[in-house]
Amino acid sequence: MYLGPEGVIAKKEEYFVPCINHFYQNPPEFVKGEMQYLYDSTGKKYLDFYAGVSVMNCGHSNPAIINPVMNQIQNLQHVCNIYLTENGVNLAEQLAAVTPGQLKRTFFVNSGTEANEGALLMAQLYTGAHEFIALDLGLHGRTQLTMSLTGIGMWRTTDTPNGGIHFAKNPYFYRDGRHEEHQSQEAFEDECIADVERVIRRRTSGKIAAMIVEPIQGNAGIVTPTPGYFKKLKALLEKHGILLIVDEVQTGFGRSGKMFAIENFGVVPDIMTVAKALGNGFPIGAYITTDEIAAAFTRPSASTLGGNPVSTAAGMAVLTYLQEAKLLENAQARGAQLQAGLKELQKRHALIGDVRGLGLMVGAELVTSREALTPAATEVDEILEKMKDRGILVGKNGENRNVLAMQPPLVITEEDVVFFLQNLDEVLSEVAN
Structure with missing residues (x-):
């Protein structure tokens, strides 16, 4: 017997910190998952097109993931990483094999926030510098430092952010880059690179430890640069001796059609952070760097639960399944199908102002006026x-909460995408009328 939505909400309102909200005016209570599907307390089936915000890349309750985890729990659940166990070192070895360039050394934690916090510390230790640069509309966590590096006002709940942090223009071409008629996205991105240089020159002491970026800005509204953007950015940072931290918390492990989204841009970061899909629902995060940079961190440190045997068992199973089930290839194929379908809908529905993304990280920005780019936040909620109600779960994001976020499990099929597009087509007509 389940509590049901009303019972869950009643306990939530009494016992949770009130900052924790939920989607939907009439939310379901989810009680079961099966690959790309979820089931609520009434038995209703839903096609999950959000995957817990890019977490369940390998699908819900996938036996290939949970069976090794169950076996691990029955044998050894936890001893802390101050003791010797195999799973952590084996997963670190596997990550070194799939990460780009010379990224090799891993520090395991429990979340993306912790991974970013650790990466920022690593950059300070290596460079001896303490200032940071971030992009407008980036989101990097919920601790004091990572929140201070977040460029979205609604997620900066502290009114006393850390100092020594500077923000540069993000490559949001659809909303910010079309002020000059016929300007190309590449030309706008050159302006964004120039803005980073302006920030370095005018806003900082010149002692900058790192710049932290998402290869695709998820919470910003799936803001996706052109292929050359990060090469230009990395060249600029290297000129000034600034490390590049790439936050792959949302984009990692096949989401973009590559193992890591930064690989779409031909750039190797100095430090990379991961979480979410690495555990496929089990809590794990990590930052990964080179031998040279890691050598700066020698003072004692540990994470009580970071890299525990259970979560690292999940991580190894994820890496195996991604490759054996060819989920990167499926993300490319289904992502191309999804974007093509959305662009066809864009021709018929004036609400869709822009479609963007890579692989199965796709955003559709909704506007009530394509000329004024007026955000259609109310319509997105509807x-x-x-x-x-039709049995399909979609996400939303963007500074104005007007971007439909499509980040489904990478196990979805061609038929799932057709089903999704058909229903979205009908719903867009309903909302317009």
């Missing part, structure tokens, strides 16, 4: 509710 679409999410109607799609949920």
Whole structure:
């Protein structure tokens, strides 16, 4: 017997910190998952097109992931990483084999926030510098430092952010780059690179430890640069001796059609952070760097639960399944199908102002006026509710909360995408009328 939505909400309102909200005016209570599907307390089936915000890349309750984890729990659940166990070192070895360039040394934690916090510390230790640069509309965590590096006002809940942090223009071409008629996205991105140089020159002491970026800005609204953007950015940072930290918390492990999204841009970061899909629902995060940079961190440190035997068992199973089930290839194929379908819908539905993304990280920005780019946030909420009623879960993001976020499990099929597009087509017509 389940509590049901009303019972869960009642306990949530009494016992949770009130900052924790939920999607939907009439939310379901989810009680079961099976690959790309979820089931609520009434038995209703849903196609999950959000994957717990890019977490369940390998699907819900996938036996290939949970069976090794169950076996691990029955044998050894926890001893802390101050003791010797195999899973952590084996997963670190596997990560070194799939990460780009010379990234090799891993420090395991429990979340993306912790991974970013650790990466920032690593950069300070290596460079001896203490200032940071971030991009407008980036989101990097919920601790004091990572929140201070977050460029979205609604997620900066502290009114006393850390100092020594500077923000540069992000490559959000659809909303910010079309002020000059016929300007190309590449030309706008050159302006963004120039803005980073302006920040370095005018806003900082010149002692900058690192710049932290997401290869695709998820919470910003799936903001996706052109292929040359990060090469230009990395060259600029190297000129000034600034490390590049790439936050792959949302984009990692096949989401973009590559193992890591930064690989789409031909750039190797100095430090990379991961979490979410690495555990496929089990809590794990990590930052990964080179031998040279890691050598600066020698004072004692540990993480009580970071890299525990259970979560690292999940991580190894994820890496194996991604490759054996060819999920990167499926993300490319289904992502191309999804974007093509959305662009066809864009021709018929004026609400869709822009479609962007890579692989199965796709955003559709909704506007009530394509000329004024007026955010259609109310319409997005209505679409999410109607799609949920039809048994499809979609996300939303963007500074104005007007971007439909499509980040499904990478196990979805061609038929799933057709089903999604058909229903979205009908719902867009309903909302417009």
